[in-house]
Amino acid sequence: MKARSLVLVAALALAACNQAPAPPPPEVAAERSAAVAAAVEAQRTRFAAAPPVSSADASTAYQFEFPGLWTDRVPMTAFQGEVVLVVNTASECGFTPQYEGLQTIYDEYNAQGFEVVGVPANNFMNQESGTAEEIQEFCTLNFGVTFPMAGKTDVIGDARHPFYAWAQSQLGDAAVPGWNFHKLLIGRDGRLIAAFPSATEPTSEEIRAAITGALAAPASATPISLQ
Numbered sequence: 637m638k639a640r641s642l643v644l645v646a647a648l649a650l651a652a653c654n655q656a657p658a659p660p661p662p663e664v665a666a667e668r669s670a671a672v673a674a675a676v677e678a679q680r681t682r683f684a685a686a687p688p689v690s691s692a693d694a695s696t697a698y699q700f701e702f703p704g705l706w707t708d709r710v711p712m713t714a715f716q717g718e719v720v721l722v723v724n725t726a727s728e729c730g731f732t733p734q735y736e737g738l739q740t741i742y743d744e745y746n747a748q749g750f751e752v753v754g755v756p757a758n759n760f761m762n763q764e765s766g767t768a769e770e771i772q773e774f775c776t777l778n779f780g781v782t783f784p785m786a787g788k789t790d791v792i793g794d795a796r797h798p799f800y801a802w803a804q805s806q807l808g809d810a811a812v813p814g815w816n817f818h819k820l821l822i823g824r825d826g827r828l829i830a831a832f833p834s835a836t837e838p839t840s841e842e843i844r845a846a847i848t849g850a851l852a853a854p855a856s857a858t859p860i861s862l863q
Contacts, residue, residue, distance in 0.1 A: 657733075657778045672706075672781065688713070692712075692826075693826065697712045697822045697827070701713075705775075705786060719749060722753045723819050724817065724818055731817040732817075738781075757790060806827070807831050810831040811828065811831045814833065817834045818833060821843075824851075829846065
């Protein structure tokens with residue numbers, strides 16, 4: 637059954653591959669570029685001030701950091717006390733339009749303590765083959781992505797980032813990406829809450845309900861000190 641589901645996901649994802657979005661009008665491109673530049677500057681400041689991940693509770697996601705796409709790094713300690721959706725992304729996939737939905741829920745819930753972390757990964761059918769600069773340009777011009785983005789990272793296999801090995805140890809195989817745009821939700825306490833398959837839209841009622849429920853919960857993880 638699982639194999640059949642993976643085949644279906646692959647077929648859906650491949651169906652729209654290589655259908656690049658039309659370039660935005662110059663005024664839209666300029667507006668998106670300005671918004672992204674401001675967001676990235678704020679992230680640089682925030683990440684530079686984040687506690688070291690070595691001081692984090694080893695039972696939480698705060699023990700990890702990713703290389704950054706625009707920033708030097710994306711330390712998960714920067715998101716202590718927030719709800720975080722970690723999504724492995726790709727630029728040439730049938731699910732790539734989900735960037736729009738991710739930006740929508742980020743804009744909608746961010747002020748309440750919600751973050752999205754995009755993790756570009758080239759693990760599925762070579763659908764994220766570009767350079768860091770190409771991924772930056774794609775995300776900026778096509779979707780105006782202002783949420784934090786990791787650098788290109790393996791999310792499956794022997795070379796996968798330790799975060800994904802930890803996620804599997806916490807939630808089992810449901811936490812292992814079967815394709816691009818698999819989603820992992822982390823609660824305010826830094827612990828995993830749920831995993832969502834690629835076909836689940838970011839703006840779906842299922843994900844919205846999970847986000848709002850997580851935002852309503854208290855942060856109970858041990859605070860991380862800069863000392």
